[in-house]
Amino acid sequence: MPASFEFLRGTLGVIGLGCAYMAGRSLVAVRKGWQKIGKFYGWLIRAILCLAAIVLRHPIDVIAISVWTLSAVAFAIAYWQMMNQKPPEDLSRELFPHD
Numbered sequence: 001m002p003a004s005f006e007f008l009r010g011t012l013g014v015i016g017l018g019c020a021y022m023a024g025r026s027l028v029a030v031r032k033g034w035q036k037i038g039k040f041y042g043w044l045i046r047a048i049l050c051l052a053a054i055v056l057r058h059p060i061d062v063i064a065i066s067v068w069t070l071s072a073v074a075f076a077i078a079y080w081q082m083m084n085q086k087p088p089e090d091l092s093r094e095l096f097p098h099d
Helices: 005-031 037-053 062-083
Strands: none
Touching (some): 005 062
């Protein structure tokens, strides 16, 4: 028995949310020089395709608008988290004392 279209829309919405989150993280990594821009474009294209597929056979409704809004929020949260990331602790003095 095939899966219902509503279930597939929900699955694509969740995948689109994850891709939008990773696109936000990847944008910061590109700006800081940690990654190449191709990774950012990859996440961005995946997010756009998943979020556009939600309205492929359905009209734009509350579900589509809410998933798109949550994706924008996920992108912004990921961007903010990566920009305000704490530097790793320097534990070298505790692991290798100089006494």
